[in-house]
Amino acid sequence: MGSFFKPVMSPEEAVKDIPDGATIMVGGFNIGGVPYTLIEALLQHGVKDLTLICNDTAYEDVGHGKLIANGQVKKVIASHIGLNKVTQKLYNEGKLDVEFVPQGTLAERIRAGGFGLGGVLTPTGLGTLAEEGKQVLEINGKRYILELPLRADFALIKAKKADRMGNLYYWGNARNFNPLMAFAADVVIAEVEELVEVGEIDPNDVHTPGILVDRIVLSRR
Amino acid sequence: MGSFFKPVMSPEEAVKDIPDGATIMVGGFNIGGVPYTLIEALLQHGVKDLTLICNDTAYEDVGHGKLIANGQVKKVIASHIGLNKVTQKLYNEGKLDVEFVPQGTLAERIRAGGFGLGGVLTPTGLGTLAEEGKQVLEINGKRYILELPLRADFALIKAKKADRMGNLYYWGNARNFNPLMAFAADVVIAEVEELVEVGEIDPNDVHTPGILVDRIVLSRR
Amino acid sequence: MLIGISEVEAKVRIAKRIAREFKDGDVVNLGIGIPSLVSDYIPEGVRVIFHTENGMLGAGPKAREDEGTPDIIGAGGVKITVLPGGSFFSSDISFGLIRGGHIDVTVLGALEVDEEGNLANWMIPGKLIPGMGGAMDLVTGARKVFVATLHTVKGRPKIVKRCSLPLTGKRVVNKIFTELAVFEVTPEGLLLKEIAPEVDVSSLKRVTEPDFKIEEPLKIMEV
Amino acid sequence: MLIGISEVEAKVRIAKRIAREFKDGDVVNLGIGIPSLVSDYIPEGVRVIFHTENGMLGAGPKAREDEGTPDIIGAGGVKITVLPGGSFFSSDISFGLIRGGHIDVTVLGALEVDEEGNLANWMIPGKLIPGMGGAMDLVTGARKVFVATLHTVKGRPKIVKRCSLPLTGKRVVNKIFTELAVFEVTPEGLLLKEIAPEVDVSSLKRVTEPDFKIEEPLKIMEV
Numbered sequence: 001m002g003s004f005f006k007p008v009m010s011p012e013e014a015v016k017d018i019p020d021g022a023t024i025m026v027g028g029f030n031i032g033g034v035p036y037t038l039i040e041a042l043l044q045h046g047v048k049d050l051t052l053i054c055n056d057t058a059y060e061d062v063g064h065g066k067l068i069a070n071g072q073v074k075k076v077i078a079s080h081i082g083l084n085k086v087t088q089k090l091y092n093e094g095k096l097d098v099e100f101v102p103q104g105t106l107a108e109r110i111r112a113g114g115f116g117l118g119g120v121l122t123p124t125g126l127g128t129l130a131e132e133g134k135q136v137l138e139i140n141g142k143r144y145i146l147e148l149p150l151r152a153d154f155a156l157i158k159a160k161k162a163d164r165m166g167n168l169y170y171w172g173n174a175r176n177f178n179p180l181m182a183f184a185a186d187v188v189i190a191e192v193e194e195l196v197e198v199g200e201i202d203p204n205d206v207h208t209p210g211i212l213v214d215r216i217v218l219s220r221r
Numbered sequence: 222m223g224s225f226f227k228p229v230m231s232p233e234e235a236v237k238d239i240p241d242g243a244t245i246m247v248g249g250f251n252i253g254g255v256p257y258t259l260i261e262a263l264l265q266h267g268v269k270d271l272t273l274i275c276n277d278t279a280y281e282d283v284g285h286g287k288l289i290a291n292g293q294v295k296k297v298i299a300s301h302i303g304l305n306k307v308t309q310k311l312y313n314e315g316k317l318d319v320e321f322v323p324q325g326t327l328a329e330r331i332r333a334g335g336f337g338l339g340g341v342l343t344p345t346g347l348g349t350l351a352e353e354g355k356q357v358l359e360i361n362g363k364r365y366i367l368e369l370p371l372r373a374d375f376a377l378i379k380a381k382k383a384d385r386m387g388n389l390y391y392w393g394n395a396r397n398f399n400p401l402m403a404f405a406a407d408v409v410i411a412e413v414e415e416l417v418e419v420g421e422i423d424p425n426d427v428h429t430p431g432i433l434v435d436r437i438v439l440s441r442r
Numbered sequence: 443m444l445i446g447i448s449e450v451e452a453k454v455r456i457a458k459r460i461a462r463e464f465k466d467g468d469v470v471n472l473g474i475g476i477p478s479l480v481s482d483y484i485p486e487g488v489r490v491i492f493h494t495e496n497g498m499l500g501a502g503p504k505a506r507e508d509e510g511t512p513d514i515i516g517a518g519g520v521k522i523t524v525l526p527g528g529s530f531f532s533s534d535i536s537f538g539l540i541r542g543g544h545i546d547v548t549v550l551g552a553l554e555v556d557e558e559g560n561l562a563n564w565m566i567p568g569k570l571i572p573g574m575g576g577a578m579d580l581v582t583g584a585r586k587v588f589v590a591t592l593h594t595v596k597g598r599p600k601i602v603k604r605c606s607l608p609l610t611g612k613r614v615v616n617k618i619f620t621e622l623a624v625f626e627v628t629p630e631g632l633l634l635k636e637i638a639p640e641v642d643v644s645s646l647k648r649v650t651e652p653d654f655k656i657e658e659p660l661k662i663m664e665v
Numbered sequence: 666m667l668i669g670i671s672e673v674e675a676k677v678r679i680a681k682r683i684a685r686e687f688k689d690g691d692v693v694n695l696g697i698g699i700p701s702l703v704s705d706y707i708p709e710g711v712r713v714i715f716h717t718e719n720g721m722l723g724a725g726p727k728a729r730e731d732e733g734t735p736d737i738i739g740a741g742g743v744k745i746t747v748l749p750g751g752s753f754f755s756s757d758i759s760f761g762l763i764r765g766g767h768i769d770v771t772v773l774g775a776l777e778v779d780e781e782g783n784l785a786n787w788m789i790p791g792k793l794i795p796g797m798g799g800a801m802d803l804v805t806g807a808r809k810v811f812v813a814t815l816h817t818v819k820g821r822p823k824i825v826k827r828c829s830l831p832l833t834g835k836r837v838v839n840k841i842f843t844e845l846a847v848f849e850v851t852p853e854g855l856l857l858k859e860i861a862p863e864v865d866v867s868s869l870k871r872v873t874e875p876d877f878k879i880e881e882p883l884k885i886m887e888v
Contacts (some may be wrong), residue, residue: 203751
């Protein structure tokens with residue numbers, strides 16, 4: 001799957017092979033757990049026509065919200081866009097495709113994509129627009145929407161610490177979608193605040209096993 | 222859902238309302254993460270006709286394997302019974318019902334039961350006996366078995382530490398099924414080696430939030 | 443406002459009233475808007491455990507300006523604190539708690555709420571489209587769903603016969619709290635449980651679209 | 666034994682041969698029986714990360730008698746150690762790693778394995794019924810599935826034309842390692858890749874039920 005130790009790269013180097021049209025997952029919820037440094041590198045990089053899978057599109061001038069404001073995104077799959085005025089504007093103007101996914105369903109769809117499961121059966125969204133166009137199964141007398149797995153070409157995630165084997169430790173509720181996305185992309189790029197030696201993160205405290213991580217980048221802020 | 226602090230009980234007190242015919246989940250894998258003290262109390266209690274959901278039936282003279290040897294179990298839902306000679310014998314004689322579930326499917330079924338999901342869509346078991354009698358869905362050109370959620374009346378789980386609010390901390394690979402079962406039963410009884418004050422377990426290190434735990438019991442060994 | 447209190451006062455009244463609904467040990471998720479005020483008014487002696495859907499139990503008050511971190515935020519993005527006995531977890535676990543019925547109460551705002559307990563609070567087509575965030579999971583999974591809303595906005599009732607906006611959830615609301623009244627949603631429609639001291643039933647009917655039954659004896663809302 | 670080595674020597678030979686298959690950084694799950702021996706023979710300089718399905722990466726050697734704990738065990742129940750850089754996790758995560766394709770290789774034993782890559786190793790109806798444990802997930806999810814088996818047991822070939830026992834997985838096996846040979850399972854059936862120095866192809870055919878193709882040039886197995 002990869003090397004024993006994971007390469008520590010500059011943000012520019014880490015994102016440079018993300019091609020136009022790629023599907024990327026970006027960790028975070030509002031201002032927490034967002035890989036800000038990787039996003040800045042993507043803005044510099046200028047890659048276009050991205051499909052962006054994220055909980056929310058942050059703010060037009062914060063985090064991955066900037067990618068939308070910068071015209072680099074053609075489609076968003078998210079649970080919330082309300083704080084990014086540009087996302088809302090472009091969507092209302094028909095210039096940006098937005099697939100709204102209930103937040104818990106989004107988490108499970110990403111997990112299913114990374115866990116080799118065929119889909120998610122959830123009661124969330126029954127009787128709403130979230131049900132439209134989807135298969136509904138009746139199981140033991142209750143109805144569940146079949147939601148499909150999500151995967152990405154690249155996942156850009158953020159943790160507090162990494163060791164050289166790529167083991168990640170998160171802190172606070174900045175954990176959110178990051179550990180799920182680490183399972184669900186072909187290439188996983190982890191931005192971390194601190195790089196420690198192998199053995200410094202207690203095996204009991206590893207939230208994302210290093211075997212899932214392909215590249216490590218240190219946060220610039 | 223319960224009180225702010227969780228009652229600390231004797232093992233006998235904690236299991237005494239488990240009635241004949243109850244479905245119970247028991248945490249553990251082989252010798253690790255098994256709530257031995259609670260099992261001893263159940264043996265004393267003498268409750269009968271249990272349906273036992275567990276990864277494996279341990280050994281005939283170890284842990285919940287003893288419940289089978291003691292004739293207290295009518296049905297087992299497990300991935301492995303090979304180390305408990307009594308389970309194998311009773312099953313071969315038609316005196317014990319055993320539902321075999323692939324281990325990863327068992328984990329997901331318990332999780333689905335506790336997470337409010339309608340089922341699990343897994344490729345595991347396709348083309349084997351594990352597929353028999355089950356609905357198979359074709360999704361994006363691949364086939365997946367629909368496996369149903371599992372829930373129990375009581376979950377007997379084992380952790381390293383608890384605080385008085387029921388927050389649990391596991392250690393090593395004794396974690397296994399325990400955190401999943403904590404979501405999937407009406408009454409969750411946690412056996413722990415150590416009881417600490419609220420605040421002593423770092424919020425970042427809580428593996429099972431206390432709101433899922435109903436009763437705390439200290440290990441006797 | 444119908445009763446001569448400011449919008450802020452009305453919101454605080456609603457938050458205070460809802461805050462008195464909880465039992466010691468209840469696990470509660472608060473939405474943004476009026477619901478986010480509720481935590482300031484929990485009565486002494488009642489220990490409520492607040493859940494935030496981004497992955498936390500034991501959410502505490504707002505962090506001090508110099509102490510906050512983006513690593514601990516509320517669902518609205520405000521830097522908050524964690525109380526002793528709290529916990530952090532990933533989003534799948536957070537919504538496992540929600541969908542699996544492990545949260546006692548969620549309090550949510552409304553664009554519209556109707557007599558069947560339908561709730562619309564995530565989009566106005568072509569205009570305001572924030573998205574559902576965690577709200578669809580919350581109304582589906584929480585054991586009780588409370589709606590906190592001003593009774594009217596620009597003179598128009600928020601409690602309607604049938605929601606016209608896209609729904610967040612169908613037949614999911616248990617109670618509705620406004621500055622004027624407390625309603626329970628029953629299989630037969632709305633039941634008025636409490637009325638504000640400043641209004642009578644007939645004036646309440648004028649600002650409430652659907653008919654409602656009245657509990658006897660009708661309680662006067664503590665304000 | 667066909668070639669005058671003991672059963673133990675045969676098993677060690679298989680384990681050693683498989684141990685040479687791995688690349689530095691490979692993530693490997695070993696089943697019980699012969700597979701469990703493989704970790705003792707990993708060549709110097711190749712750092713394999715061992716996964717145990719009960720919830721661990723970085724599984725190390727057996728614990729010393731006085732140091733082991735039931736809190737860190739291998740899939741067979743033996744008290745083991747954890748290496749620096751290892752991690753512990755719950756069973757759903759462990760099988761997410763397996764089913765999701767994050768494990769490079771699994772090595773499993775066999776009751777029967779056939780030319781289509783079908784594997785039977787979890788039950789003999791009415792007799793031995795251990796259950797599938799994690800094996801069905803492993804053969805479904807691991808990127809490569811290796812079977813480690815004695816070539817014959819009581820004179821009967823373990824590699825058969827078609828498995829007669831209940832399957833663990835259908836068309837899942839990539840390679841078969843015995844003390845006599847290494848086969849690859851291809852869409853056209855078995856391909857002999859290596860042969861033990863003590864045997865020739867015609868004697869190998871006598872103890873192998875299905876026909877097989879022979880790779881040219883045929884390698885002599887390093888023993």
